[in-house]
Amino acid sequence: MVTRRFHDSDPAVDGLYSDLAEADLQPLWRQEGLLPRTPNRLTPFLWRWKTLRDLAGRSGELVGIDRGGDRRVLALAHPDLGGLPFATHTLWGAVQFLGGGELAPAHRHSPAALRLVLEGTGVWTLVNGDPIAMEPGDLVLTPGQTWHEHHNPGTEPMVWFDGLDLPLVRNLDAVFFEPGPDELSDYSPRPHSSSEQRFSVAGLVPVVDPVPVEPTGPGRFSPLLAYRWSAVDAALSQLIDAGGFGAATVRYSDPTSGRDVMPTLRAEMHRMLAGHQTPATRRVGSGIWLVFRGSGSTVVDGHAFSWSAGDILVTPSWSAVEHEAFEDSDLFLLSDEPVIEAAGLARTANEPTQGVREGGLAQASTAGS
Amino acid sequence: MVTRRFHDSDPAVDGLYSDLAEADLQPLWRQEGLLPRTPNRLTPFLWRWKTLRDLAGRSGELVGIDRGGDRRVLALAHPDLGGLPFATHTLWGAVQFLGGGELAPAHRHSPAALRLVLEGTGVWTLVNGDPIAMEPGDLVLTPGQTWHEHHNPGTEPMVWFDGLDLPLVRNLDAVFFEPGPDELSDYSPRPHSSSEQRFSVAGLVPVVDPVPVEPTGPGRFSPLLAYRWSAVDAALSQLIDAGGFGAATVRYSDPTSGRDVMPTLRAEMHRMLAGHQTPATRRVGSGIWLVFRGSGSTVVDGHAFSWSAGDILVTPSWSAVEHEAFEDSDLFLLSDEPVIEAAGLARTANEPTQGVREGGLAQASTAGS
């Protein structure tokens, strides 16, 4: 019997507790921690690129795609989550390794995924048959229920970051999965995916879409499936030029609506010039920060984490987060904020700065160090 | 170390697995059950009113409000959820007992709650100071971050059903809780709450609200906080009269927007006349069915559950559900569908009828039987 049985020195109350457990009921007045004063399920945590890259490479050598099923993926497993392979209670974060000449066959699933390329060149991801080139810094979407497969026709491996809403969708008990055919699709390499051809310019949307969006699943997502690093880089530079604050952030968005790229996931790129410090802020919802470029330090609830390119930092819901860039830096942020907002739970607060370097904060311990 | 360590007969692979665990990483290719073909986290489950009422009464005798903290609540604890006091992975369901002369002091929290009164009369719930009378069949909202307290000035107990989004909000790590003052508020009994005075008629909304909604929390919820049984009863009768199908359903909604009463919770009352049978349908998202009146049977994925007034049945995500009413019946449904829809995960399917009585289905085992 899984239902917990409480005990009491008063035999009548004790008997009540026995009968409650027998009836699969729980006395609220004996529960603890059910309603904390503030969100408290996670601590911040950081994974080092050196470790991630090393283990991804070893996996590439030792574990074939055939042996490893569809995908060669190392999932961030936050130690606070009881052994689940999840970065936070809502977000999946992972590093995927696709060796030269390797192929990952098609499947589809209701959880939504996105990729940010960290290393390598010349890989193609086919999304519902549309071939999308992958190069470092590119963000590629494979929304819920879209068929997707990966091809690495070159000789060098590619390593990318995978972000999914899988923990959330699993908590909602809404996971569907369907494998595709064993054989891979043919495709013709093209300079731009069909998706990018149709939404190539800010503020211009096709009136009759030559490739009408076929909603293969229930979701509502961006029809633009690739956001090129060169464009993101240029947009951030222009924003800094326009504003002059030493920092700028873009949100990847659906060009037809301005909404987030997926109904469950927000993706942003944060640029900070060397020396820039952000104020300490809290917000409801968890985040995965991926250092794409540069180095710096982040203080989360008083714990300092130094970081450089490739490191991945999880910031918990309602933690006080402040950054300082030591070099010009670009941090990719994946968060669950669209769901937090839709559920009416969004809230933010500003905190006094915690001091990134001056305070002599002990470096927080991290995985792989 | 919580991060799972896999083993392999190949020493190199085994070493990789050791290092992955050390680095808080998990090989996707060794995970099982992470991506099921369809949602599968729960089985259907039923709690009997006789058991619920008996244990609620005994709790009323044995456990004081002072002893039991703020609230005397028996939470449905689904055996599939590993001991958590949750009815489903997203929904809290419970029976609350407030004895004659008892008071439950004010608190507020980010999870949203609603009550459906099952037994008793003359209780007042104050929501942000607005006194709302509670009578059998009434639905009363205490949205996220609203202060609420309960007063039973009479001599007889009241029993009501509590529905909350607590499991969901906990999974989103967005729980805030704040106790109020120890002393209770004064109030003047009035025939209608201020909330009801302002939204008394369908299709008429105040242009200048005499009691402007003070958003005490981040949520967006109905400004109408009470839905009277007499009105619900009349609406269902009129719908059946208008359509003549032997069944009708109303969704409790925000009169200013038509949206669900809370961004995370959908509430509906389903009326079926004696003999009415519904088709078998699946949908993503879980539900709690509370039998308010009548008797009948429900088949969930081939398991038949007979029910009568006060029984509570949980139907899992993507289960095939069909009802048959033996008497004229009213079933209250609480579901997580607004979040499923906001996350782009809504999906439904029709199934061949499973046969409620003819098939000789064994009665499913239930708690408290």
Added chain:
Amino acid sequence: MVTRRFHDSDPAVDGLYSDLAEADLQPLWRQEGLLPRTPNRLTPFLWRWKTLRDLAGRSGELVGIDRGGDRRVLALAHPDLGGLPFATHTLWGAVQFLGGGELAPAHRHSPAALRLVLEGTGVWTLVNGDPIAMEPGDLVLTPGQTWHEHHNPGTEPMVWFDGLDLPLVRNLDAVFFEPGPDELSDYSPRPHSSSEQRFSVAGLVPVVDPVPVEPTGPGRFSPLLAYRWSAVDAALSQLIDAGGFGAATVRYSDPTSGRDVMPTLRAEMHRMLAGHQTPATRRVGSGIWLVFRGSGSTVVDGHAFSWSAGDILVTPSWSAVEHEAFEDSDLFLLSDEPVIEAAGLARTANEPTQGVREGGLAQASTAGS
């Protein structure tokens, strides 16, 4: 040639003007009044009930429905609109007279209409076949492209106010009209229309509508087609009771969305207790005020208009309007505000009070006086 030809003393310029007119072009620099500092197309204007009722009655005696086409309607013709039968540049206002035993056959059109009953009893309006009883004070909708016909089975005439968006729809060149069959429809008198049966209670919406809305035209309108005076009266009383300001206003709205009853028309009922004075406010957009009950005075841009039951007052866009009630009064307001808002043109301003009685303002001249 309609295109205006300007003249100039300089022969070269004069020749240019001649050629411009020949080419159907106009020099902007010779236009006057095209871009006024503020809206200025109309003056306020008032029609007296005594006149309206007298002429409606005489029309009833002298002009048969057969002779007068489908409808016996006296349209308010604002003298500022160059002879057009329009109350404002966007709104149609009229008094319609349907004698005892008379019938008005079905037609439909893209302009949307609503009626407020002023006198009589026992008339039925069929909207897409749904019979809706009409009694004094009731508001009945006949949205764009709905078939509608009127039956007066009794012996006494009915007089109602007609409000339409016809001038607006005509300015948008979007008028479609279609006559129905000559013979009238049969119907069974019922205490409630199907429309009212389906939306009888605030905050309760049918999940499966027994009479699914058949969008017969392109518009989006309230599925609730009748708003009873008794309900409006009760709602206003409750609002005043809840707030205690001596005044209250309800907006008639779509119970499924909270939006205006029609995409082009806003309808409100304003209650002022005796002695209540409103501040002077301006807003973009014109209005037709119909005095349903009571007496008082309104100052519009310094012109005082006294009014009593049945009088109809037009207030121009951006005019400063303030009311004072001498008796408990109910004023029905029809406005074009939904379109003003959709076009991004909404704007309001508060003005110093102009004084309704104290200032010794001369009574403005009115039609029919």
Added chain:
Amino acid sequence: MVTRRFHDSDPAVDGLYSDLAEADLQPLWRQEGLLPRTPNRLTPFLWRWKTLRDLAGRSGELVGIDRGGDRRVLALAHPDLGGLPFATHTLWGAVQFLGGGELAPAHRHSPAALRLVLEGTGVWTLVNGDPIAMEPGDLVLTPGQTWHEHHNPGTEPMVWFDGLDLPLVRNLDAVFFEPGPDELSDYSPRPHSSSEQRFSVAGLVPVVDPVPVEPTGPGRFSPLLAYRWSAVDAALSQLIDAGGFGAATVRYSDPTSGRDVMPTLRAEMHRMLAGHQTPATRRVGSGIWLVFRGSGSTVVDGHAFSWSAGDILVTPSWSAVEHEAFEDSDLFLLSDEPVIEAAGLARTANEPTQGVREGGLAQASTAGS
């Protein structure tokens, strides 16, 4: 007395008509044409570029900016509109001429405007102080209530097309106008306006806008104020490449919402390769087609209009329109469709093709021919 007085051979009816006119009322049964079967206010009409350019040039020689007020504008005056300087009942179309070294000082107004550059180079339009370069094919927005001024620091004139919602806003009696200071603003030429720096890439929106939008008026409009011809050209080429139909259309849109650039105006660029023919379609709402490039023919309700670069064609509401391109062509379309849609009046229909060339249709007569 403007209110029309009808006559009748029956003296009693005649007396009624006299009294109705006296009371500023109109008998509906004597109105004709008020409710046409279908929209019918306009005929199609075409202005030739040769004429437009010639007269604009002569105005530039003969009429100074000082003499002509703020702007040297030749407004299209549709002969069906009784002498008003309007292209359609809702849309303003004009050709504006700014000579070398000329300046047009700042003003603002509630009607929204946009410009498409036809000839010239090196002009700057300042919108709320943000300098926007103007080059051929560029679309520049000056939304409602934004301050705007034009500077031509070069030696050659610039000619552009002006599109406004002025007739609509005037019909809504919502025109506000405010002149700015006599002296012009200083500005620093920059390769990109601030507006373009902030929204430079499709699908990327700034999280903290360095130049927060200051809503200077009530409208809701695109924060991106310039759409470059090179980008539009590229987007159209990519769309044709993606789809291969020989035609493509982009809608200029707000990059933060996907909505139209202004709440009252839709702007599109239609590319047709040589030989492409469109089907004949009707829609509610009027349009101004500006030939930016190429040549071809359009049949409107059976009237054929041949066109080449710079010509401007008005298509009425509900007219059947079909195009054929003789050369690769780009047609800019300005329409009132956002308002038609907001008012719930949108409707379309397909018609049998009318034949552009084969049918031997007589060329319709046009202005300036």
